[in-house]
Amino acid sequence: MRATFISLAFVFLSVGCSTAAPRQALNSSIDSVKTAEKLGAAQVPEAAKALEAAKHEVAWARALLVNRKHERARLMAERAESDAALAIALVRAHEARRAAQQAATQGAAAPNP
Amino acid sequence: MSQRSLILIAALLVPNACAKQIPQELRVARASYERAAADPSTRQETPAELDEARRSLTRAERSYVVEGDTPKTRDRAYIATRKAELAMVMARAADQVEAARNAELWRAREALAAEQAENAANASRLATEQELRAEAERRAAMAITALxxxxxxxxxxxxxxxxxxxxxxxxxxxxxxxxxxxxxxxxxxxxxxxxxxxxxxxxxxxxxxxxxxxxxxxxxxxxxxxxxxxxxxxxxxxxxxxxxxxxxxxxxxxxxxxxxxxxxxxxxxxxxxxx
Incomplete structure (x- = not known):
């Protein structure tokens, strides 16, 4: 019985350590959101949706942090990070698609020698 | 921990996991990963991102097995979905970049071919002109001789x-x-x-x-x-x-x-x- 109590105490301590305030994860997601905004994600419809989701999740993560729900806050920050990363990728894909179309159009419009 | 305690815990966990319906987020995550993994472009262009998506899905699956349909499981599944989408979007972008580069290369090749054709035409014209000139000079010399x-x-x-x-x-x-x-x-x-x-x-x-x-x-x-x-x-x-x-x-x-x-x-x- 004593051994069981010691084990349980160890488990509780471990859980306490792993649920430290996820400040780094939150800051990282905030940086990613800023990057997405800077790249013009708001102007690309698909990316704008992901950016909005990321912003919403950052706000949610902040609220969870205030309420000391660190584990959920960390997951929310990770969600924000993944949405912001997707927004950035969508902006780049949009730009790449436009460049490819432009290149194809220029090729078609080039005078026939 | 006694054998009786373990049996009790298993008896509590297993029906709990089986009885609950799989969360929608996890279904979506599985489908997204399957789509990404089946996409040849994603496999070729973004293998690291695809692998990251796989790991995220594994975490979500593990969370579901251990905890069932909880916010944590759903968050992990959501993240796994985004990772799979990210891999596919990045692969698409890489394809587009390559398409643009190919178009540029093709255009450069066409321009070079046109330039070479023009040079060949110029050389041919020059040779013809030189021949005509030589012929004219020869005729002129003969004319002067006749005069x-x-x-x-x-x-x-x-x-x-x-x-x-x-x-x-x-x-x-x-x-x-x-x-x-x-x-x-x-x-x-x-x-x-x-x-x-x-x-x-x-x-x-x-x-x-x-x-x-x-x-x-x-x-x-x-x-x-x-x-x-x-x-x-x-x-x-x-x-x-x-x-x-x-x-x-x-x-x-x-x-x-x-x-x-x-x-x-x-x-x-x-x-x-x-x-």
């Missing part, structure tokens, strides 16, 4: 000068060509037509010093014009030939003797090379 048989030919700074005796072409004091001049002038016309296409011609009429200078100038001009008209009528382009009368100026011999005066009565045709 030398019927008239005096000399080279001066102003060009090749062909001198025809006035007495062969005109009666005394007249500017109408004699019938006997026709044959000789026809040969001259043929030579001029065969000359370099860029060459120009000047017909100059001269007299001796008998008579007034004004009369002589008018006569020489009329004679030069008569020769020019004949040559134009026989194929020499009008825009390439002009006539001028210089009267008794520039004698080539003395006017004191009959022979000298005969030499001074003359028509000179100057063949000017292209400028």
């Amino acid at each position: 030398a048989e019927i008239a005096a030919v000399r080279n001066e700074a102003r060009g090749t000068v062909v001198t025809l005796s006035g007495s062969v072409l005109f009666a005394s004091g007249k500017s109408e060509l004699l019938p006997s001049a026709t044959s000789r002038l026809t040969q001259v016309a043929e030579a001029l037509v065969a000359a370099d296409p860029g060459a120009t011609f000047v017909v100059e009429g001269y007299t001796d010093s008998k008579g007034s200078a004004a009369f002589n100038e008018k006569l020489s001009e009329a004679r030069a014009q008569a020769v020019r008209d004949f040559l134009v009528a026989h194929g020499v382009p009008a825009e390439r030939i002009e006539a001028r009368g210089l009267g008794e100026s520039q004698p080539v011999a003395t006017n004191a003797t009959a022979e000298g005066r005969a030499n001074n009565r003359r028509v000179e045709i100057i063949i000017q090379p292209p400028r």
Whole structure:
């Protein structure tokens, strides 16, 4: 019985350590959101949706942090990070698609020698 | 922990996991990963991102097995979905970048081919021009050689000068060509037509010093014009030939003797090379 109590105490301590305030994860997601905004994600419809989701999740993560729900806050920050990363990728894909179309159009419009 | 305790925990966990319906987020995550994994472009262009998506899905699955349908499981599933989407979007972007690069390369290749074709055409044109030029020069040289048989030919700074005796072409004091001049002038016309296409011609009429200078100038001009008209009528382009009368100026011999005066009565045709 004593051994069981010691084990349980160890488990509780471990859980306490792993649920430290996820400040780094939150800051990282905030940086990613800023990057997405800077790249013009708001102007690309698909990316704008992901950016909005990321912003919403950052706000949610902040609220969870205030309420000391660190584990959920960390997951929310990770969600924000993944949405912001997707927004950035969508902006780049949009730009790449436009460049490819432009290149194809220029090729078609080039005078026939 | 006793065996009885373990059995009790398992009895509590297993029905809990099986009884609950799989959360929608996890279904979506599985479908997204399957789609990404089945996409050849994603497998080829973004293998690291695809692997990250797989790990995220594994975390979500583990969370579901351990905890069931909890916010944590749903968050992990949501993240796994986004990772799979990210891998596919990045692969698409890589494809587009490659497409743009290929279009650029293709355009550059076409431009190079066009330039090479133009260079080849220019070289061919140049070779043809050189051939034509050589042929024209050869014909001109032959024409001059032919002229030398019927008239005096000399080279001066102003060009090749062909001198025809006035007495062969005109009666005394007249500017109408004699019938006997026709044959000789026809040969001259043929030579001029065969000359370099860029060459120009000047017909100059001269007299001796008998008579007034004004009369002589008018006569020489009329004679030069008569020769020019004949040559134009026989194929020499009008825009390439002009006539001028210089009267008794520039004698080539003395006017004191009959022979000298005969030499001074003359028509000179100057063949000017292209400028």
